[in-house]
Amino acid sequence: MKIGLVGYQGSGKSTLFQWLTGVAADLALSHSLQSATAPIPEQRFDALIEIYKPKKITYASIEIVDTPGLARDQQGNPARLAQLREADALVWVVPVFDGSDPAKEIGAFQEDTILADLEIILNRIEKVTEQNKRPVPKSEHEKFEFELVTLELLREGLESGQPLKEDQLTPEQQRIVRGFRLLSGKPRMMIINTADDETDLKQYEKLAMPEVPVIAVSVRLEAELDKMPPEEKTVFLNEMQLPSTDKKIVIKMMLDASGQMTFLTAGEKEIRTWLVPKGGTALDAAAAIHTDMAKGFIRAEVTKAEDLIRLGSERAVKAENLIRREPKDYLVQDGDIFLFHFS
Ligand SMILES: Nc1nc2c(ncn2[C@@H]2O[C@H](COP(=O)(O)OP(=O)(O)OP(=O)(O)O)[C@@H](O)[C@H]2O)c(=O)[nH]1
Ligand SMILES: [Mg+2]
Numbered sequence: 001m002k003i004g005l006v007g008y009q010g011s012g013k014s015t016l017f018q019w020l021t022g023v024a025a026d027l028a029l030s031h032s033l034q035s036a037t038a039p040i041p042e043q044r045f046d047a048l049i050e051i052y053k054p055k056k057i058t059y060a061s062i063e064i065v066d067t068p069g070l071a072r073d074q075q076g077n078p079a080r081l082a083q084l085r086e087a088d089a090l091v092w093v094v095p096v097f098d099g100s101d102p103a104k105e106i107g108a109f110q111e112d113t114i115l116a117d118l119e120i121i122l123n124r125i126e127k128v129t130e131q132n133k134r135p136v137p138k139s140e141h142e143k144f145e146f147e148l149v150t151l152e153l154l155r156e157g158l159e160s161g162q163p164l165k166e167d168q169l170t171p172e173q174q175r176i177v178r179g180f181r182l183l184s185g186k187p188r189m190m191i192i193n194t195a196d197d198e199t200d201l202k203q204y205e206k207l208a209m210p211e212v213p214v215i216a217v218s219v220r221l222e223a224e225l226d227k228m229p230p231e232e233k234t235v236f237l238n239e240m241q242l243p244s245t246d247k248k249i250v251i252k253m254m255l256d257a258s259g260q261m262t263f264l265t266a267g268e269k270e271i272r273t274w275l276v277p278k279g280g281t282a283l284d285a286a287a288a289i290h291t292d293m294a295k296g297f298i299r300a301e302v303t304k305a306e307d308l309i310r311l312g313s314e315r316a317v318k319a320e321n322l323i324r325r326e327p328k329d330y331l332v333q334d335g336d337i338f339l340f341h342f343s
Pocket of ligand 1: 007008009010011012013014015016030067068069070097098193194195196217218219220221
């Protein structure tokens with residue numbers, strides 16, 4: 001799961017990257033992408049460690065990618081944004097400090113994303129039109145025609161400033177569109193980066209569009225606070241009367257915005273979280289662990305972490321008949337601990 005940090009120059013992306021991953025962005029690489037991982041917090045681990053005393057604990061993680069800042073004059077931005085095609089989701093960093101103009105920046109970003117996508121679509125239209133002129137079998141022509149119709153729809157959407165949503169396309173069209181990895185089609189969230197001495201963070205969250213998940217954070221302050229011992233941090237925040245944001249909340253929001261969720265496996269050898277798409281099935285969960293588990297899937301045994309923690313042992317959970325057998329198409333729920341039977 002790759003999550004790209006995007007925004008204009010100096011918006012605080014590299015500071016955010018450092019806060020979330022603990023890795024300082026290398027200035028020498030500031031013109032290219034840099035990535036590091038952040039573990040996804042799992043509050044149930046403490047209780048599960050008590051129960052299993054596992055040899056190993058492994059967190060599922062997200063990969064966070066720091067990217068070069070976009071230019072405020074918008075020159076060259078489509079090429080910079082093209083580097084983010086591989087990202088599964090975008091975290092858009094908008095500054096509200098040092099006289100920034102967030103409303104203008106939000107509008108400019110929409111434009112830049114649309115231009116970057118339009119460039120891809122127009123190039124593809126040109127290429128397919130060219131191919132379609134060649135003498136090829138009728139079935140090939142039909143394929144090209146179908147793609148061109150889809151491309152024109154996308155172009156109209158982008159040119160009108162209203163990029164098409166997936167559900168406005170047929171499944172076959174969606175398949176074509178996915179191949180382009182358009183920026184306007186990626187899941188998005190916004191982090192509003194406030195000044196170090198800002199006391200009312202929430203007021204800025206109104207800046208985001210209604211469909212974009214948003215959180216306001218004083219990123220530089222948090223990155224600095226992170227270097228302090230916890231007691232010192234508490235004293236400092238009290239003295240300065242400043243709010244602070246838990247990093248865990250931000251990472252969870254990023255995971256959620258990216259359309260993924262976690263499930264658990266637990267035993268004496270290891271307790272571990274894994275990623276699966278929201279709405280994923282037991283079969284998807286098995287595949288996340290190993291393709292063989294999915295191929296030879298027989299059934300899943302599912303325990304709710306909450307039941308296990310409340311009752312204190314697997315034996316007690318079994319005695320209460322709370323371990324369920326589930327088939328391939330069972331939908332993964334938050335807090336599910338899986339054990340797979342496979343051949
Ligand atoms: N006041 C204030 N300054 C910040 C904050 N976050 C970052 N800065 C400052 O803004 C400047 C740019 O921060 P970076 O994190 O390097 O920004 P960036 O988005 O990575 O910049 P580019 O990579 O050049 O696009 C630095 O001087 C930071 O100290 C913040 O929350 N408040
Ligand atoms: Mg940077």
